[in-house]
Amino acid sequence: MRPPGAGHRAASGRPDFLKRAQPRYGEKAVKVLLVAASLVSVATTVGIIAALVPPALDFFGEVGFGDFITGTDWSPLFKPPHFGVLPLVTGTLVVTAIALVVAVPLGLGAAVYLSEYARPRVRSFFKPVLEVLAGIPTVVYGFFALQAITPLLQDIWPGGRGPEVFNALSAGFVMGIMIIPTIASLSEDAMNAVPNDLRDGGFALGSSRMQVATRVVFPAALSGIVAASVLGVSRAIGETMIVAVAAGGRPNLSFNPLEGMQTMTAFIAAAGIGDLPTGSLGYQTIFAVGSLLFVMTLVMNLVSIRLVRRYREVYE
Amino acid sequence: MGSRVLGEGVATGVPEGRRLERRRTPWRERLFQLSLGASLAVGVVFLGSLLTYVVVEAWPRLDFRILTDFPDIIDPTQAGAQSAITGTIWVIAFTALYCLPVGFLTAIHLEEYADRHRWYNRAIEINIQNLAAVPSIVYGILGLGIISRGLGFGQTVLTASLTLSLLVLPTVIIAAREAIRAVPQSIREASLALGATQWQTIWRQVLPAAVPGMATGAILALSRAIGEAAPLLLLGGLTFITFNPTGLDSAYTVLPIQIFNWISQSRAEFAPLAAAAIVILLVILLAMNSLAIWLRNRYSRRW
Numbered sequence: 011m012r013p014p015g016a017g018h019r020a021a022s023g024r025p026d027f028l029k030r031a032q033p034r035y036g037e038k039a040v041k042v043l044l045v046a047a048s049l050v051s052v053a054t055t056v057g058i059i060a061a062l063v064p065p066a067l068d069f070f071g072e073v074g075f076g077d078f079i080t081g082t083d084w085s086p087l088f089k090p091p092h093f094g095v096l097p098l099v100t101g102t103l104v105v106t107a108i109a110l111v112v113a114v115p116l117g118l119g120a121a122v123y124l125s126e127y128a129r130p131r132v133r134s135f136f137k138p139v140l141e142v143l144a145g146i147p148t149v150v151y152g153f154f155a156l157q158a159i160t161p162l163l164q165d166i167w168p169g170g171r172g173p174e175v176f177n178a179l180s181a182g183f184v185m186g187i188m189i190i191p192t193i194a195s196l197s198e199d200a201m202n203a204v205p206n207d208l209r210d211g212g213f214a215l216g217s218s219r220m221q222v223a224t225r226v227v228f229p230a231a232l233s234g235i236v237a238a239s240v241l242g243v244s245r246a247i248g249e250t251m252i253v254a255v256a257a258g259g260r261p262n263l264s265f266n267p268l269e270g271m272q273t274m275t276a277f278i279a280a281a282g283i284g285d286l287p288t289g290s291l292g293y294q295t296i297f298a299v300g301s302l303l304f305v306m307t308l309v310m311n312l313v314s315i316r317l318v319r320r321y322r323e324v325y326e
Numbered sequence: 327m328g329s330r331v332l333g334e335g336v337a338t339g340v341p342e343g344r345r346l347e348r349r350r351t352p353w354r355e356r357l358f359q360l361s362l363g364a365s366l367a368v369g370v371v372f373l374g375s376l377l378t379y380v381v382v383e384a385w386p387r388l389d390f391r392i393l394t395d396f397p398d399i400i401d402p403t404q405a406g407a408q409s410a411i412t413g414t415i416w417v418i419a420f421t422a423l424y425c426l427p428v429g430f431l432t433a434i435h436l437e438e439y440a441d442r443h444r445w446y447n448r449a450i451e452i453n454i455q456n457l458a459a460v461p462s463i464v465y466g467i468l469g470l471g472i473i474s475r476g477l478g479f480g481q482t483v484l485t486a487s488l489t490l491s492l493l494v495l496p497t498v499i500i501a502a503r504e505a506i507r508a509v510p511q512s513i514r515e516a517s518l519a520l521g522a523t524q525w526q527t528i529w530r531q532v533l534p535a536a537v538p539g540m541a542t543g544a545i546l547a548l549s550r551a552i553g554e555a556a557p558l559l560l561l562g563g564l565t566f567i568t569f570n571p572t573g574l575d576s577a578y579t580v581l582p583i584q585i586f587n588w589i590s591q592s593r594a595e596f597a598p599l600a601a602a603a604i605v606i607l608l609v610i611l612l613a614m615n616s617l618a619i620w621l622r623n624r625y626s627r628r629w
Contacts, residue, residue, distance in 0.1 A: 040525045044439060047431030051454050051499070054492045058464060061471030119365025127359060136366050143373055145546075145611060147553025149582045150604050153589050154376050157383070157597060187372050220358045241459060248461025250556035251582075255589055275463050275556070282466060282560030288475050296560075300467045304460070311459040315452060 062304060065297035072291060078298065084261040084277075086295050097261040098299065101271035105182045105253055106246040108267055112186025113246075114239055117193030121235075124194070125201035126223045144191035152255030155184040160256065176258025176270035185252050189242045196241060196318075200234020201227050203325045237317035244310040248303065250275040274303050380608070384601035392602045396568040397584065402595040407603045410584035412570040413483075414552060414610075417580055420487035421494070421551050426544055428491075429498030433540070436499070437506040438528055458496035465493040466557030474561055481562025484574040489557050494547040501543020505536040538625035545618040549611050555582035581607045 070078065073093045081094015120140070124133055159180040164172040173179055204227050212222040228235070258270025259280055272280075278296050286293040381388075395406025432454075440447040469489030479485045509532050517527040555563070563583040571578045579587075581603060588600035 034523060037523055037525050041439060044431050044435035047428045048435045048440075048450055050428050050492075051432060051457060051495060052450060054457060054468070054495070055453055057472050057492075058460070058468045061468045061476070062464075065471065116365040116368055119362045120369065123359075123362035123366055127362060136370075139366075139370055139373060142615075143369055145549060145553075145615060146373075146376070147555070147582050147607060147611075149553070149555045149586050149589075150376070150380070150608070153585065153600060153604060154379065156589065158375075158379050187369065190369050218352075218355055220355050223358075244459050244461075248459075248463065250461070250463045250559075251586065254556075254559075255586065275461065278463050278467070279556060279559045282470065283564050285562070296467060297471065300464060304464050307459065307461055307464075308456065311456045312452075314459070315455050 058304065062297050062301045065294045066301045068289075069291065069294035069298040072294075073298075082263050084272075086281075086292055091291070093295065093298075095274075095299065095302065097263040098272060098274045098277050099302075100263055100265065101178070101253075101257070101261070102247055102273040102275070104178045104265055104267055104271060105185065105257060105273055106243060108179060108182025109185040109189055109246040110239070110243060112183055113189040113193055113242055116186070117190045117238070117242070118197055118235065120190065120194040121197035121201060121238075122223050122228070125198045126219065126227060140191040140194055143187070144195075146188075148188065148249060148251040149255065151184045151188050152181075152252040155180045155252060155256035159184060171268070173268040174258070174270050176256065176260075177268050178257050178271050179267040181253050181255075181257040182267065184256065185246055185249055188249070188252070189245055192245055193238045193242045196238035197231065197235045200231040200238070200318075200321055203234070203321060204230040205325060231321065233317045234321045237314040237321075240310050240314040240317070244307045244314065247310075248275060248307050250279050254279045274299050278303070377608075380601050380604050383598055384605045385598075387598040387602040388605060392599075392606060397566065397579075397587075398568075402591075402593065402599050405599055407581065407584050407606065409567045409570055410579050410581045410603065411606065413567070413578040414580045416483050416571045416576075417486045417490065417578060418548060418552055420483065420574065421490040422544075422548055424488060425491035425495050425498055425547075429495050429544070429547075430502050430540060432495075432499045433502035433506055434528060434533075437503050438524070438532065454496045454499055458500060461556075462493055462554055463556045463560070465489055466560035468492065469557055470560045480575075481565065481577060482575050483571050483578045485561050486558055486563065486578060486580070487574075489561060490551045490554060493554065493557060494551045497547040497550060498544055501547065502536075502540045505539025505543060506532060508539060509535045535627070538621050542618045542622045545614050545621070549614045549618075552580075552611060552614075553582055553607065555580075555586055558583055559586070581610075 078093055078095050080096065081092060082096050083092035083094045084097045085092045120136070124136060128136065156176075160173060160175065160177060163177075163180055167173065208226050208230055209222050212226040217225070253273045254276045257273060257276060259272050259276060260270050261277070262269055262271040264271060278299055281292065281296045284292070286296075391404070391406045393406060393411065394408055395404060396409050397407065398405035436447070436451065440450070442448065466489065469485055469492075473479050473488050474481060474485045479488070513531050513535065514527055517531045518524070522530070558564075558580060562577065563579055564587060565577055565579065567577055567579040585600050585603045585607065588596045588603065
């Protein structure tokens with residue numbers, strides 16, 4: 011490497027610094043490498059779609075899409091098999107709803123506390139606790155739901171028949187706890203992005219802390235809070251291990267949270283364990299249900315990403 | 327509405343001998359603050375009882391056999407998780423090997439080279455954000471349809487680690503980008519002004535400053551991969567394995583799958599075994615998280 015601009019005379023007679031710089035092939039090669047790496051994530055999405063669509067189309071060639079999406083009987087292994095996906099969808103929705111009833115109030119409460127009330131020391135205790143909660147493997151949550159929460163619910167259930175061994179209630183409750191960190195940390199980000207001027211304005215008008223938190227900060231951070239909750243829904247719909255362990259493996263068109271029910275994810279896991287031969291109708295059901303799951307979560311993720319961008323644009 | 331609720335911590339601007347009596351915080355304020363604190367407490371109490379329950383449940387089986395013995399379906403008292411522990415190490419080592427270079431390079435590209443006003447760069451960003459929230463079981467479907475059966479890699483360590491690499495790649499990218507973004511622009515400008523090329527600037531100035539943050543994010547992403555079970559259920563992880571992996575083409579099982587297997591057994595003797603394996607898994611995760619926190623505190627700089 012020669013120093014740029016060194017004034018030696020080269021063979022051509024011109025000073026070096028007047029000549030065009032050497033092409034830096036190294037810099038170009040690096041760029042190509044970086045772009046190639048970035049394309050891996052694009053290829054992942056393409057791969058997911060390429061994995062899902064062809065077997066799903068094969069499946070819908072055999073089973074009508076209308077029968078699939080409106081059918082109320084899911085028994086792919088029986089003879090004759092039925093492929094109505096509604097029991098799996100309702101199972102997913104019941105568990106998700108329970109999880110949200112737990113996670114949204116608790117997650118938002120935690121976020122408001124951390125953002126508007128907590129002193130730095132209190133924050134530095136609770137933030138790692140939330141991170142640990144987020145870091146526990148979901149199969150561990152499932153174990154706890156099945157072995158500890160369900161027996162506890164059965165013991166304390168007032169009269170009548172309590173929850174079954176496998177039930178949506180304990181799976182949903184534990185899943186709700188699992189989602190608290192997601193909702194809390196994203197909403198806290200959104201609340202922190204609200205400029206202090208707005209808070210000061212509220213206080214200057216004589217508002218209390220609660221009034222500032224609920225009537226100034228909360229509305230100002232609303233799009234971020236909604237984004238956090240939508241992402242929470244997406245995580246609840248996609249969660250597999252908790253429901254596979256604690257909610258049971260029986261498709262069940264019911265809205266009773268005390269009963270066991272199979273979710274879409276738990277079905278995919280159960281069918282995947284079976285190691286079905288490629289091309290069989292049973293194998294294709296994995297991809298049909300998977301496509302439905304992917305589309306549902308994709309819509310929510312995009313809504314959530316959109317909302318986050320909105321509050322970033324407003325305040326940053 | 328305003329004047330009766332001057333709460334604590336509000337600068338009132340009233341001089342020392344204040345004429346306005348400072349009211350006690352109204353009960354609604356207290357109740358609100360209490361319920362906020364309670365919602366955090368639920369998480370803490372849950373975490374505490376989960377950890378306590380697991381340890382108490384695992385206690386009778388928490389000995390060295392869990393590390394040295396292989397799974398035994400006949401006699402739970404003789405069973406251990408050795409093949410699952412070695413399987414976890416194999417799978418995670420190769421996951422790190424595949425996803426960290428790709429993730430770091432992508433982060434460098436997006437932060438240092440990509441023009442954010444171009445639609446394709448924005449599309450790549452949104453794509454990564456979405457991938458971070460795609461359910462893990464969908465990655466299992468990708469692994470099953472494309473890697474295991476499409477490419478014919480079968481139910482092997484290779485398939486498992488490739489699938490997990492794609493699963494945690496968005497997390498690695500997002501964390502590495504934040505670390506790179508935290509390096510102040512002035513350092514880049516100084517380096518460029520001295521005549522360094524863009525890559526020289528990145529390699530000699532930006533990356534050394536960003537590496538602790540990137541490493542922290544990478545460890546946290548890998549600890550997510552260690553706890554992941556759902557995609558591997560589709561990739562042969564649940565096969566009954568009583569040997570350690572011997573190579574990339576070897577069959578395998580991993581700790582979370584072994585735990586799932588033992589939970590699913592109907593006999594009650596398997597529950598302590600599952601709990602003991604959970605303790606091992608949590609200890610590994612705790613060690614990794616401590617390392618990440620130590621790295622963050624030891625090497626992080628405020629600019």
